[in-house]
Structure formats: structure tokens, C-alpha cells
Amino acid sequence: MTTYTIPEFSTDRLLLRAPKLADLPRVTEFFASERSHIVGGPLNAREASRAMMQIYGMWALRGHSFWYIADKATDIFLGWTGIINGPAWDEPELGWTVVEEAEGKSIAFEAATAARAYAATQLGYDGVISYIAPQNSRSATLAKRLGASFEREGELLGHDVHVYRHPKVGAAA
């Protein structure tokens, strides 16, 4: 039987790991908030649980997906980051999302840096793109801080997006 394993690893402050059922209340809370509009929300509890289930399924279907970002000390859910390449995607994308409490602490930067390095060295995705909504200036700022640069305007699932291109990091990591 074919199966899949979700790799887990940590950074200074964070653990990048598989989703857990214990994360669901916080995931549901995030998707209920207006903050989630950038990732298809707001969603109800049922849809939020499906979003969690999809993360597992993408690992099975593609061999890559998102990790949940957890606080290394408390294991509390802080967001997710990783590689997604669904139908309608031009190519593999590095994505990141953090809950409000994790904002302004460089958590998304730390997690996305680690995920990008892992994807480049372990999964074979280097020099990937990130889709960023034109109005999402925080994410655009983070993309630039990660060394990515604006490449073109694009479209994803009916939304206008900006495509940022990350530098190749495989050799450096």
C-alpha cells in the first residue's frame, strides 16, 4: 500500500508539524475571523475541519503540502506554511498564514524560511513562487523580506494575484 509521511522539524522557536485534532478549535476560530478572507474564508466549522483534512490529503496526493506552525514550547497552533500545487496553480507555491497573535513577531518569516529551505533541499522545489493578493501588503512585505521579488500579475481561482518569485536557496541551505 502506498502511504505518506509528513516530515516534522523545528526552528529556533517553532515546530513545523502535521495538523492535530487538538488544533481544530484554533483553526476554526481563525477561519471564522475576517482575517481568513485571504485564504478563502470566512469558513464555518465544518469547512474549517475540511481545510485541515485537505492538508493531509495533499501530502498523500502530491508528496508536499502545508505544515502547521506550532509554538515549540507550548505546541499551540500559530498558522501554516508549505508548498501547494493544486489544479489552477501555475507551479508549486510557497504559502504562509499566521493567526493574529503570531503577527509582528517574525513568526511567519521564520516558518516560511524553514519551509522554503526544506522544500528546496528535501522536496526538490527551489525558486518557487508565492501568490499574494494585491491588497495584502503585509504578505508582500514578508515576500520581499524573504528575498522574493515581484514577477508578474496573475490570476488564481478567479482572483487577481501578484506572483512573487523566490530566489533559489537549495545550494545555500
Place this chain on the structure above:
Amino acid sequence: MGHRDIPELVSNRLVLKAPLPEDYPDFKATFTSFRARFMGGPLNPYESWMLYAAEIGHWEIRGFGMWMIHDKLTDETYGMAGGWQPAGWPEREIAWIIWPDKAGKGYALEATECVRRHAYHDLGWDTAVSYIDPMNLDSIRLAERLGCIKDKDAPSIDGTDAVYRHPTLSQLRDTQLGHGIDMEISHYADPLFKPKGWALD
């Protein structure tokens, strides 16, 4: 129990296995078609892919989920059947979907009965329901052939679906109902038992 631990279930003509990436094209063909109209579809390619991912992920979250239905001899896939309970589901559901061009051969009946047997005997479930769109006559008919009775008192998912309650293990064990279901499954190749007059897809 997660995806890697999914047991294989065997019935007369079928083997139920873990849903795998290579099985996805048939799933997509069904869920992007009119066939999916009672299950939130037709879906676009992105939605269909994400739903398939969720079907796999359900195993990790709940420890049970949907199996891929294969022909025992040819390994061809016919649809999916299994247990389903994402957040917000009032209770554990037994669900099924058959690819449109494989319907009418009793595969859903055989596979779903096999899943129910496993749920009762191996997972220790004492009851289960199926949530069905009231306009989905094919599925209501199948639920009735499985011995289900409409449970008007049980909570539905969102008020638009009908709740069909499955018979318990004791209602199936060595009873007329149980024997009748076994007999229909064992004789399904006989066209005499083919339901007539339902939707053509």
C-alpha cells in the same frame, strides 16, 4: 488509525482499499459531473481535488473514512464507500458514491453493506445514519434496500437533508431483514433485481 493503516475489506465481487493518488481521475470525473448534484457538485477541478484530499485526510482526523471500491478481479474502481464525520456532522455517517457509468450493478449495495458490517463488527459502532438529499431517489432507494428507515427525530446536517437510520447489528443478525439483504447482494447479477425507472445517469 491513519491513512497508512486502512484495512482492506473484501466482499463477493469487491475489494475496498485506501484511496490513492492514482485513483483520483475517476473521482474527479464523477464530482465534476452532474452526478455530483446531490453532493454539493458539480465541482470545479480545484474543489474536486480538495475534496479528494479531504477524503484522505478524514482518516487521520477520525480514524475511519471512505474506501475506494475496486473490482476484486480487475482492480477497476467503481466508487467509494465508508464512514464520514467531519466537524459539524451530528453523528457518524455511512456514505457512498458510485461512478455514473458503474451504477445499476449493485456495487453500492455490496460495498456499503461491507462497510457497515466492518463498522459494527470491527469498529464497535452501535448505530449509523446516512444523510441524503431528499431528491436523490437512487440513494434513498439504496438506503431502503439496506434496511434504513427515515429518522425524523434525528438532527440533520443543515435541515436540507433527510436522515436515514441504519438497522442495528441485532436487527440484521439472523433476521429476515439481514437475510434479505444478503440474498439481494448474492443474486445481484440477476437482472431481475435491477431497479427500474430511476434517474438515467
